[in-house]
Amino acid sequence: MGLYAGRMSDAIGTLAVVPAVTAAGAVAAAAAVAAAGRPDRAVWPARLAVAAGAVSLAATAGYVVAPPDYGEAAGWAGIGECAALLVLLVAATRWAPRRSAVAAVVVAGLAVAVCVLRFLPSDSLLDAVGACALWAGGPAVAVVIGGYPRLAEARRRGSVARERRSQRLALARDLHDFVAHDISGIVALAQAAKFVAGTDPARALDALDRVEAAGLRALDTMDRTVAMLGDLAGPPGAAPGLADLPELLHRFGGHVESSLAAPDGVPVEIGATAYRLVQEALTNVHRHAPAATAVRVVVSRTPGRELAVTVTNDAPAPGTATPGNGTGLADLRHRAHLLGGTLRAGPHDHGWRVAAVLPLDRP
Known part of the structure; x- marks a missing residue:
């Protein structure tokens, strides 16, 4: 049959020319649409792959039903046709919407896989199945080439969305x-x-x-x-930091004692976390320890290049044992952990204390 049937004819007819020209024209059309920058350019490779694949399948059916007396030129035309279909498959798998891409893979991939039937010298069903399976490797490779960057981009977008x-x-x-x-x-x-x-x-x-x-x-x-x-x-x-603590304490009220140190070179995230810690602790005093008569805020540098932040109050009210139903301190504890530090909150003497140690040198 055809190229491998031993015929000496060099003829190339409609069943070879039409699908090859259609596939080549589809590649050219897809490239033109992409170059024109049309809004729907992503879907066109899939549409053209489906159309060219359908023509190819029809040509293969014609070969099988009534094998023509074509020669070597028809074989080269078929190879070119398959190459064009694979190019369309890569483009469709890479950029086309999912449903269009699936349709292109089914139609154009099947067309490439069965194209070998035009030139198969054997009439054995087993040989036909084996040859089609071997030629199906081309569409599989095309799908991998187009699908891998698509999958990588989807993962990147998902990661960005989660962040x-x-x-x-x-x-x-x-x-x-x-x-x-x-x-x-x-x-x-x-x-x-x-x-x-x-x-x-x-x-x-x-x-x-x-x-x-x-x-x-x-x-x-x-x-x-x-x-x-x-x-x-x-x-x-800019996020508030250590320099904003005096204003925060002034807004809180007149019964706050403070010992604030603002060492040079404090990282922005450390200063912001210290500010947030003091703010959350004072907020909890307002909410859960209104009977407190004294609140002390201490910010200092430890010998081990760490920033120590402590907020204590003298109100042993039951509410201080469970500082609120929110997630303020839990979030701050997590943030301190990410910065390589620690945060603890609990009863202290006859009141309540919130204490954190934050490294000035990130690990």
């Missing part, structure tokens, strides 16, 4: 922690203003001014965080 989700969850937790601090302060100041309003209006007005300032800070924090959550343009503001 973005993780960052957004972290920002959401930050929003909760920062705003919770301001809201707790607002509640405490409002209670104080209500208590002294009848006897000392001046102090009540001062407390209301501080309530207004805390509310504006909370709104500003929410605006910045929502902007970051929405991936809006513009760089986010």
